[in-house]
Amino acid sequence: MTIPLKSSASISLVSLVLLITGAIDSIRNLPATALFGSSLIFFFIVSSIIFLIPVAFVAAELASTWSDEEGGIYFWVKQAFGEQWAFMTIWLQWINTIVWYPSMISFIAGTAAYFFDPSWATHKMYIITVIIVVFWTMTLINLRGVSTSARFAAICAVLGMLIPMALIIILGIIWICKGNPIHVSFSVNTLIPHWKDNASWISLTAIMTSFLGMELAAVHVKQVKNPQRNFPRAILYSVLLILSTIIFGSLAIAFVLPSQDISLVSGVMQAFNNFFAVYHLQYMTPIITALLLLGSLGGMTNWIIAPVKGLLMAAEGGYMPPILARRNARGVPVNLLLLQAILVTCFCGAFVLIPSVNGIYWLLTALSTQLYMLMYVMMFLAALKIRNKKKHKKNAKTFSIPGGRAGFFVTCILGLLGCFITLIVGFIPPEILDIGSVLRYELTFCIGFVGLLIPSVLFYYYRKRRKI
Numbered sequence: 055m056t057i058p059l060k061s062s063a064s065i066s067l068v069s070l071v072l073l074i075t076g077a078i079d080s081i082r083n084l085p086a087t088a089l090f091g092s093s094l095i096f097f098f099i100v101s102s103i104i105f106l107i108p109v110a111f112v113a114a115e116l117a118s119t120w121s122d123e124e125g126g127i128y129f130w131v132k133q134a135f136g137e138q139w140a141f142m143t144i145w146l147q148w149i150n151t152i153v154w155y156p157s158m159i160s161f162i163a164g165t166a167a168y169f170f171d172p173s174w175a176t177h178k179m180y181i182i183t184v185i186i187v188v189f190w191t192m193t194l195i196n197l198r199g200v201s202t203s204a205r206f207a208a209i210c211a212v213l214g215m216l217i218p219m220a221l222i223i224i225l226g227i228i229w230i231c232k233g234n235p236i237h238v239s240f241s242v243n244t245l246i247p248h249w250k251d252n253a254s255w256i257s258l259t260a261i262m263t264s265f266l267g268m269e270l271a272a273v274h275v276k277q278v279k280n281p282q283r284n285f286p287r288a289i290l291y292s293v294l295l296i297l298s299t300i301i302f303g304s305l306a307i308a309f310v311l312p313s314q315d316i317s318l319v320s321g322v323m324q325a326f327n328n329f330f331a332v333y334h335l336q337y338m339t340p341i342i343t344a345l346l347l348l349g350s351l352g353g354m355t356n357w358i359i360a361p362v363k364g365l366l367m368a369a370e371g372g373y374m375p376p377i378l379a380r381r382n383a384r385g386v387p388v389n390l391l392l393l394q395a396i397l398v399t400c401f402c403g404a405f406v407l408i409p410s411v412n413g414i415y416w417l418l419t420a421l422s423t424q425l426y427m428l429m430y431v432m433m434f435l436a437a438l439k440i441r442n443k444k445k446h447k448k449n450a451k452t453f454s455i456p457g458g459r460a461g462f463f464v465t466c467i468l469g470l471l472g473c474f475i476t477l478i479v480g481f482i483p484p485e486i487l488d489i490g491s492v493l494r495y496e497l498t499f500c501i502g503f504v505g506l507l508i509p510s511v512l513f514y515y516y517r518k519r520r521k522i
Contacts, residue, residue: 066279067284067287067288067291070284070285070288070292071288071291071292071295074110074268074288074289074292075292075295075296078106078264078265078266078267078268078292078296080215080264081214081215081218081219081222081303081322081346081349082158082161082322082350083260083263083264083300084222084300084303084304084306084307084321084322085307085316085317085318085319085320085321085322085324086260086263086318086415086416086419087260087261087264087300087304088304088305088307088308088311088313088316088321089260089308089313089316089318089484090260090313091237091238091239091308091313092238092239092240092305092308093246094261094301094304094305095301096246097258097261098261098264098297098300098301099297101258101261101262101265101472102265102293102296102297103468104468104469104471104472104475105262105265105430105468105469105472105473105476106265106268106293106296107289107293107465107468108434108465108466108468108469108472109265109268109269109430109433109469110268110269110289110292111286111289111455111465112433112434112437112455112462112465112466112469113127113268113269113433114281114285114289114453115437115453115454115455115462116130116433116436116437116440118281118453127143127144127147127269127429127432127433127436128140128143128144128364128367128368130433130436130437130440131143131432131433131436133436133440134435134436134437134439134440135432135435135436135439137371138514139432141368141371141373141510141513141514142432142510142514143429143432143433144364144365144367144368145365145368145509145510145513146425146426146428146429146432146510147361147364147426147429148361148362148364148365149425149506149509149510150422150423150425150426150429151361151422152394152397152398152401152506153401153418153421153422153425153502153506154418154419154422155185155189155354155398155401156185156398156401156402156418157415157418157419157422158350158354159184159185159188159189159354160181160184160185160319160411160414160415161319161320161322161350162184162188162347162350162351162354163175163180163181163184163185163188163319164181164317164319164320164323164411165320165322165323165343165346165347165350166184166343166347167180167320167323168320168323168327168339168340168343169340169343172320172323172324172327175317175319175320175323175411176317176319176411178411178414181319181411182402185398185402186399186402188351188354189358189395189398189399190395190399192354192358193358193391193392193394193395196358196386196391197382197386197388197391197392198384213345213348213349214345214346214347214348214349214350215349217345218322218326218342218345218346218349219299219303220299221326221342222303222306222307222322222325222326222329223299223302223303223306225306225326225329225333226302226303226305226306226307226309226310226329227302227306228333229306229309229310229329229332230309234309234310234332236308236309236310237308237309237310237311237312237313238305238308238309258475258476258479259419259420259423259476259479259480260419262423262427262472262476263419263422263423264296264300265296266423266426269430269433281453285453286456306325307321307322307324307325310325310328310329311324311325311328317411317412318411318412318415318416318419319411319412319415322346323339323342323343323346326338326339326342327339358391358394362387362390362391362394363387365390366379366387366390368513369387369390371517372517372520373513373514373516373517374513374516375516377389378390378393401418413495416483416484417495417498417499417502420480420499421499421502421503421506423476423480424476424477424480424481424503425503425506427473427476427477427480428473428477430469430473431470431473431474431477434466434469434470434473435470437462437466438463438466441459441462481496481499481500483495483496483499
């Protein structure tokens with residue numbers, strides 16, 4: 055969650071670290087990574103090297119080098135490969151959020167169940183109802199032009215993410231110090247993954263999901279004082295902060311819950327409940343539930359309309375029927391927002407196709423991650439192609455990846471390696487989750503993946519025919 059700043063503002067090192075961390079860190083992802091026990095430590099470190107840091111560095115250099123242009127990744131890909139590939143990229147950036155929304159709101163539903171009856175978190179109809187009601191309500195609010203302020207969003211992030219994250223880590227440390235039994239092993243065999251074990255590779259999907267959105271930090275590079283020195287330092291400190299909070303937070307859940315009992319939807323509340331029961335702090339349950347809901351809803355309000363603005367650029371460029379580019383009196387892209395809500399409602403059908411709530415959550419998370427990874431592939435390829443297309447500005451406001459041309463090339467290759475590995479393993483269902491038959495899971499996954507890409511091709515040919 056980032057706060058808009060004036061172009062003349064100067065961001066301190068501490069502020070930049072908090073901005074980057076706030077955009078990535080999320081307590082919602084902890085149950086998914088907790089499933090894989092102590093091996094998650096290895097994968098988090100590797101993933102930061104082959105994905106998290108490359109994304110941040112490449113996006114920062116592109117943003118500062120092309121600082122006189124707007125459009126972000128849409129502009130970068132357009133410069134490298136043309137407008138049609140830029141549209142495909144912006145489509146990937148938008149459509150992955152359509153898949154992401156149901157999994158995000160299912161976390162809200164699972165958390166809210168603890169106000170009434172925790173068993174509701176495993177009931178499909180309850181989850182589906184909450185997703186539809188919450189998303190359509192927030193869509194209608196945005197249609198009226200009402201948006202959550204940046205200050206309120208920042209408060210939500212602190213209350214709903216930082217405080218619960220710190221609390222669950224502290225409770226996990228106390229759990230170990232008191233000599234309570236833990237459900238993970240820290241032997242060499244468990245810390246270092248077995249490469250022939252599918253579960254070791256599949257855990258990479260959950261971990262990569264925790265890192266999505268790092269490119270958002272690049273928009274601030276032009277407002278950083280001495281970016282060549284401070285931005286790499288901010289990335290290093292942010293990576294250490296993100297890794298420590300996510301690793302220790304995930305382990306805290308793994309300490310108190312056996313992997314087979316962890317719910318991807320309500321695992322955070324499961325862990326808190328276990329801690330509170332042992333420490334006689336049950337009165338904290340409604341408080342932590344409210345904080346988690348506040349943080350989730352605050353973040354969702356901003357995300358409802360933000361991705362639509364990127365797609366609106368393509369709609370106004372003729373890639374979609376004019377009706378989708380229509381704005382209401384308040385300047386809101388009304389029909390795109392309604393289309394988004396309809397698609398999210400349709401994706402609730404996944405809850406019928408997969409037998410368990412955990413299986414559904416994983417399917418939607420993996421599908422969203424795959425689509426996002428394709429967007430990152432386009433970003434890295436565009437960066438490699440346009441590296442020599444425009445000279446870098448030699449001034450204090452320009453950031454360049456350390457190591458010159460070789461450093462830039464190695465960073466892009468590492469990023470592409472991380473993307474391709476994730477794309478490959480993302481199609482493999484985890485054995486520890488109830489997904490029904492593997493064939494049904496993979497068919498649902500593949501049909502969803504291809505089906506979400508086809509509209510972008512159809513829209514491209516729609517624009518091509520209009521220009522004839």
